[in-house]
Amino acid sequence: MTKLNQNLCFEDVQNVVKTYIIQDEELKLIEKAYLYALEKHRGEKRLTGDDYINHPLNVAHILASMNADYETICAGFLHDILENPDNSREELVEQFGEEIVALVDGITTINRLSFNGDSDSKLASQRKILVGLTEDVRVIFIKLADRLHNMRTLWATPSASQKEKAKETLDILVPIAARLGMNQIKSELEDLCLRYSKPDVYFSIVERLNETKLERDQSVEKMIDEVHHILEEHGIKHKIKGRSKSIYSIYKKMDKGKRFNDIYDLSAMRIFVDTESECYLVLGLIHARFKPMPKRFKDYVANPKPNMYQSLHTTVFGVDDKLFEIQIRTYEMDRIAENGIASHWSYKEHGSNVKANIQNAMEQKLQFFKTIMDLRKEESSDEAFVDSVKSDLLKESIYVFTPKGDAIELPNGSTPIDFAYRVHSKVGDSMVGAIVNNQIVSLDYVLKDGDIVNIKTNKSAIPSKEWMNIAYTQQAKNKIKSFFNKADKEEYLKKGEEEVKAELRKRKTSFHEFFTPENTEKLLAETKCANLDELYISIGNGKTTATLALNTVQNNNDTKEELILKKVTEREVKPVQIKDDILVEGIDSLKVNIANCCQPIPGDPVVGYITKGNGVSVHRITCPNMENVDERVIAVHWNDTVSKKYHTSLLIEAENSKNVLLDVISKTSSGDIIVDSINTLKRTGDTSLIEVTIRVPNLEKLRKFMNDLESLKHIISVERLIK
Ligand code: MN
DSSP states (O other): OOOSOOOOOHHHHHHHHTTTOOOHHHHHHHHHHHHHHHHHTTTOBOTTSSBTTHHHHHHHHHHHHTTOOHHHHHHHHHTTGGGSTTSOHHHHHHHHOHHHHHHHHHHHHHHHHHHHOSHHHHHHHHHHHHHHHHHOHHHHHHHHHHHHHHHHTGGGSOHHHHHHHHHHIIIIIHHHHHHTTOHHHHHHHHHHHHHHHSHHHHHHHHHHHHHHHHHHHHHHHHHHHHHHHHHHHTTOOOEEEEEEOOHHHHHHHHHTTOOGGGOGGGEEEEEEESSHHHHHHHHHHHHHHSOBOTTOOEETTTSOOTTOOOOEEEEEEOGGGOEEEEEEEEHHHHHHHHHGGGGGOOHHHHTTOHHHHHHHHHHHHOHHHHHHHHHHHHOOSHHHHHHHHHHHHSSOEEEEEOTTOOEEEEETTOOHHHHHHHHOHHHHHTEEEEEETTEEEOTTOOOOTTOBEEEEEOTTOOOOTTHHHHOOSHHHHHHHHHHHHHHHHHHHHHHHHHHHHHHHHHTTOOHHHHOOHHHHHHHHHHHTOSSHHHHHHHHHTTSSOHHHHHHTTSOOOOSHHHHHHHHHHHSOSSOEEETTTEEETTOSSOOEEEOTTTOOOTTSOEEEEEOSSSOEEEEETTOGGGTTOOTTEEEEEEOTTOOSOEEEEEEEEEEOOTTHHHHHHHTTTTSSOEEEEEEEEEEOSSEEEEEEEEEESOHHHHHHHHHHHHTSTTEEEEEEOOO
């Protein structure tokens, strides 16, 4: 892969493409895409001063060096064309067909969202990138190539956005490249990110490397000669390359507290052979001649990493008493190690139908992919989804093994509970204990790289709620939660049924007498339940009461309050507008107030409370004032057509700084939020507590506002205030 921004011409791309694409029509379409892009970008310049076409040329070139299919190369040329609203999508489809334009659409959406800058769009763009993996991974290849070239030319961008681009790249794109096994792109992106996010560190490492280069090169050359000699003696065909460690990997080691001089494996080499068995043969010969360093040997040939990486790693005391890190692999393993999932782009084996093949490989070979699919089903909001993926998948990970030797990848910090749920929810739900490396461990044991984990299960066992606090991954927590949601349902069902029976005893009515087919039908219609079980559950969890429910078919009311309740339930069940914005089921003439304690806004789940003499007051479901009330609770909903803004209060903890209040106000500039008052409640040495009362149209806007506030430098926390 070319390392720098180059002024490429089309022939440069074509030369690479022609090494693996032979179909004439495909080659012609690629040339057509280039000419089309050339025309559409004519006159445009990059910040580097180059003609714009240089960017698509580089992107296509990077894709071609990954052996991308012709559709992806075309999309590489065309990827920025729809950024310009003057260019017509229809025309693009006419010229290149839906398939290619779908790829261009994908990349345009991602780029537009991340360009937007606010926290919601960022989340949405990250989600798009992640979900894109499960839809058509080729969009992500283009995105990676696009970003790689933009990073190579980042010097031309103003320095503030340099740091931001570098951060975003490190946060999302580098981990994705790593999970897809695309080490070559990953490693170049990492070095570029370091250069712009920590230039002083980066250049000091470069300088130190240059200082020691000569000496190192000499030792490496000597070592290579010697290994050549040994392997030739034994008739093993091979190639050896000296290898420089990436600047980022040196930085990571120094960051962990190692000094530059102690990073012993600065000298590294790679040996390539034809077959797997030769890998082990070479390893044996090297260990026979050079003393290996204990505990530094890793066999990723027998136990590939979940991103398909295979290689033998060892560190030996080599010539000149220097330590050498040596990797031994076949040429095929190397192709996969450098390009990962993209190495499945093989025209030789699959002709032109490489798309299906690469998506298949994703599904079969990458655990990462399956977990994203899983989380995609479970997590509904952008935020929850992106959080889960980031915390479970994109963090530094460890590899642990099942007793059968299958590798499982988990974020560092995971416990046997996370392991069990990663294997299967059934394993997690029925876990009774864990054995790690033949020793019984407690469930809060923190797993280490290479651990062999054996989960003991028992069919009748169930999880403990305590596990939610022990589990590290969001995935395990979600699965435990969903187990209890199911279990709670059964409990509610029992409780609801008992309450109905008790109510019937109070009314001196037998079950059969009451539940005639006619009554049952009416009862279910009135309560909007599909069946009796559902009704019991909503009684059991307190959404309604047995009294209220049975009253829908049999009156048994004496008190004044119950008369209101009766009025509520006897009306025809159709939502009626009260005060326009709140719908109270079955009633149209009751006064409605918004509770002042918890200040619900549209979008908040709410309940109504029938007050003595003052109608229904509407609370958030989570309001502590609603904790121990049941009889007077009534279902209420926000009308879908709410257009007014509602008051609500936030409690902000902030560092004392002149600008905090101004910053808060500045985040309301979009006009969705109106600030009514700001009060400083308390000020200590370093921090202040501030109450902000705002008017806001709905929960979504409020969440966004709170996120925006939280991203401010001086703000420590933001929460909703309940008085
Ligand atoms: Mn671009």
